[in-house]
Amino acid sequence: MNSKLDRRKKYTRMVLKESLMKLLKAKSISTVTVKEICALADINRSTFYSHFSDQFDLLNQIEEEIIEDMNETLMAFHYNQDEESLQMTERIVEYVAEKSDVCTTLFSEHGDSSFKKRVMMVASEHTVKNWLSIYPIDPEISEYVSIFAISGSINVLEDWLKNGMDKTPKEIAEIINNLTNKGLSYLQG
Template sequence: MSSKMDRRKKYTRMVLKQSLMQLLKEKPISTITVKEVCEVADINRSTFYSHFKDQFDLLNQIEGEIIEDMNKTLSKYNYNKEEEALQMTEKLLEYVAANSDVCRTLLSEHGDANFQKRVMKVAHDYTVKNWMSMSDIDSEISEYLSLFAVSGGIQVIKNWLNNGMEKSPKEMAVIMIRLTNKGFSSFG
């Protein structure tokens, strides 16, 4: 009996998450109501409230799962080694590609700006922080370089998602690592 309830709870949460993601493609979270989410999900509001406080809580849950998955993916690699940096970036891009619809929506203009900041922090913690510690760059400007690299990486990923992921995750990883390690001159 309890496994049946667990399946029902999982299904309900899944439908609510999908419904919110569908609405986020059309408008920002600040204009989405619980009533709209419930209408799209075909679930009554009391059921919604038995799982989430409001639409922001639901969005936070979705974002938290993505961040947790990113942390699990990235924690398997050591960015101090250049070959692992490429593998790690490729795995991250494979994750983004496998979850492209959700990632595209969450990183869109309708997504939550805090999510992008959280993604940037994860990327910074696993990649740029280690990369900067290996380099001879003055610590005073390293934070600026870090912000530049991570922000640029997010924009590259957003562009890649929005343009139909024409290049493979491996091709994109090579481009991103080359840009990060050698800058524009590596493409001349």
């Protein structure tokens, strides 16, 4: 009996999340209503409120799942050489590809603008520590280096999603990794 309730609860949450994502493709979170989400999900409002307090809470739950997944992915790597760095970057790009629909929506103008900042913070926490252990970066400028590399990487991912993922995750990971680790000098051969 409990497993049936758990499955029903998971299904309800999944349908509500999918419905919100569909609505966010066309409009911003501030204009989405619980009534619209419920109508699209074919779920009554009392059921919605038994899971989430409002549309912002639902969006926050979706974002938290992405952040947690990214954190777990990044924690699995403790790279100290370029090869491991590339593997980590490739895994993140593969994750973005797997969740392309959600990531495209969350990074769009209709998503929550703070989400991109949160993603950058998670990436920064993991990468700066590793960069400092590999490269002798002046601690006074390490934050700037991190912001530059991470915001550039996120923008590359956003563009890649907008372009219909026209390159493989491995190709995008190599571009990001080379630019991050070698700068524009890697283009010169």
